[in-house]
Amino acid sequence: MALGAATLLTPSFAAATPEVPGRAPSVADVQRELGQLALQNTQLVEQFDKAQIDVQTKRVAAAKAGLAAEKADLAFQSARQQLGAAAAAMYEGGSFSATGALLSSNSGSSYLDQLQTLSMISSHTAQIVRGLTAAQKTADAARAKAxxxxxxAKDKRDALAAKRTQVDRQLNKYRTLLDSLTAAQRAAYQRQVNPTVSSSRLDQLRANVPPANSKAAAQAVRFALKQVGKPYVYGAAGPGSYDCSGLTMAAWASAGVSLPHSAADQYNYGHHVSFSQLEPGDLLFYYSPIGHVTIYIGDGLMVSAPQDGENVSVVPAVQGNGYVGSTRLTG
Incomplete structure (x- = not known):
């Protein structure tokens, strides 16, 4: 899921000076447009990740349905062979057949008893075949549905990927505009939208991880800090790159806690806590519908996999500008 400090500041861009026809875009113009596109991108990537999960779920369902159909088919074939053998025996005059019953019986009642037994066996076999045939049809229908x-699900994912590509093109257009700014203007812009901590502060955090509420939370924070500097790639969950929910999923997976690769879905795990109650390891969620998640590491800071063109970084934890809520997980 794409979103960094730049996107968190999106609402402030709305107040920027509107573009004037014939005038070159200002820094404020670029900020506004880039922020709006980044927010669109965040929602699209969240939808894409959820579509990926849907594809995986449907693939498992299709595989299970296929196995069920194969099992039912094998059982049906076996029962049909058994029925054929029984029918052949009945009409070939063996002892266990209608002819055999007549020849081997020593009384009328004995003959009728044997015929009744044969009839029951035949009916039972036919009943089994009917049941297996119904099971096969059910399995085939399930496989077709799957x-x-x-x-x-694949069509949905592909459609979202195509739309995501369109947004990427527009993001690249405005990144090009940013590159047209002077070095001083670019530096000022980056300080505004991506207020990451210094390398020395990062080293301190890694060396002395703030105390967490559990060993699992402490492990998740340590893992997240080790990923700082790795590139954002949408749909990625490590080890070389991450999107936002891919990072939090991998961080908590290192502590033995399983999360889905979706910010919106992760919001339903654990229990909710207020911003003032945040502890290291807690997850912070942004935007409605939810499109971004970060992991709190203490001291008012969080680790975030921001957006395309940026790296996993430590940024100030933000309560405003799209903040939805936080959850606490237990290992």
């Missing part, structure tokens, strides 16, 4: 759902 394939249909899988195709729909």
């Amino acid at each position: 394939k249909t759902l899988l195709k729909a």
